[in-house]
Amino acid sequence: VCDGSLNCMDGSDECNDLCSKHILQNGSLKGLSWLIGSLAIFANSVIVTKNLLTLTRCQTSVALMNKSLVILISFGDFLIGCYLIVIAIYDSIIFKKDYCLRQITWITSIECSVIGIFSTIGSQISLFSMTVLSTVRIYGIWNSMRVPGEVTRLKAVQVPTATLR
Secondary structure, eight states, X not given: OOSSOOOSTTOTTTSSSSSOOOSSOSHHXXXXXXXXXXXXXXXXXXXXXXXXXXXXXXXXXXXXXXXXXXXHHHHHHHHXXXXXXXXXXXXXXXXXXXXXXXXXXXXXXXXHHHHHHHHHHHHHHHHHHHHXXXXXXXXXXXXXXXXXXXXXXXXXXXXXXXXXX
């Protein structure tokens, strides 16, 4: 009983009140999945929409690149929010206490694979975009210090201050 091996054909040795399995074992993880997933979907929807609507107003290529990368980061985080909500829905609403009996079917299902793909793509998009955005900003800071002429005290203060905005 509760050793991870189904000894009984009906699974009663593993799938009982003592050995109950859920996708999200801890109640706080369930709550956080709902909260973070909902916030991620809402906040990133607002960010993507706002930035898409103002994308055409970008005056420089640097501004366009920054805004595009922010959109990509938000889209990746939106996908992660969708992943968290779908996992919470499956755990709390669809499976409830039946997850143990349906675990193998769930893990090998197309639904599980698709939300796994969402999670992976969302993580990779965010990571890639943050890396590129950081590189572009470091490059911009580095090159702004190489302006012909002398680097003044004012310029040395303006560049880091501008990056904090």
